[in-house]
Amino acid sequence: MTDGSTDKDPIGDARRLAMINRHNYLAHTIREMEYIIHCASAARPSYHITTKMTETRNCSSVVFFYNRGCTIFLPCERIDMKDEDIRLITAHELGHISYDIDNLESKTGLNVSPSDDEEYYAWAFAHSLLDAKSDGYKDGVGKDEYIYHFDDLDKLLMSNVKRQQPDHKELHDRVRKFLLDRKRQPKETPK
Numbered sequence: 001m002t003d004g005s006t007d008k009d010p011i012g013d014a015r016r017l018a019m020i021n022r023h024n025y026l027a028h029t030i031r032e033m034e035y036i037i038h039c040a041s042a043a044r045p046s047y048h049i050t051t052k053m054t055e056t057r058n059c060s061s062v063v064f065f066y067n068r069g070c071t072i073f074l075p076c077e078r079i080d081m082k083d084e085d086i087r088l089i090t091a092h093e094l095g096h097i098s099y100d101i102d103n104l105e106s107k108t109g110l111n112v113s114p115s116d117d118e119e120y121y122a123w124a125f126a127h128s129l130l131d132a133k134s135d136g137y138k139d140g141v142g143k144d145e146y147i148y149h150f151d152d153l154d155k156l157l158m159s160n161v162k163r164q165q166p167d168h169k170e171l172h173d174r175v176r177k178f179l180l181d182r183k184r185q186p187k188e189t190p191k
């Protein structure tokens with residue numbers, strides 16, 4: 001067109017991108033993990049971690065590993081899944097990826113039956129990640145709603161462990177002990 005006008009819509013296009021959807025929670029952490037995997041393996045020039053919201057009524061989440069990346073499936077459509085639950089569950093699934101971070105090339109398919117040690121690691125990782133990020137937010141980076149006070153985060157973690165694995169009493173006890181031990185340890189200042 002001679003007057004320089006265009007059919008393109010920069011405002012609409014930018015606004016769509018500015019919206020934060022649930023599947024983008026912990027995006028900075030995910031980018032960091034991709035970067036660590038990228039640096040650790042010359043044979044894996046790019047590894048992508050994507051998150052997908054599912055319409056399942058089921059409350060469980062799972063990671064599907066494939067050759068050059070993995071997809072985290074999140075149970076976002078359940079009415080009782082609040083934003084904070086989805087964020088915690090995302091952190092838990094990132095824990096499963098972290099558990100095997102040196103061994104990702106041998107992992108393919110759905111991560112459906114992790115060992116008890118892996119399951120415990122993933123919950124402890126989720127708690128520690130959100131706790132460290134909460135401390136960072138207190139220092140003025142990020143959003144108030146992600147700051148956890150007193151034992152809010154502990155309660156959030158326990159309720160999600162029980163909801164996802166209601167019959168796994170041994171796991172409940174292990175996570176409870178983890179939370180007690182965390183309370184006794186002096187906190188490191190996040191970098």
Ligand SMILES: [Zn+2]
Binds near residue numbers: 092096114119122
């Ligand atoms: Zn798990």
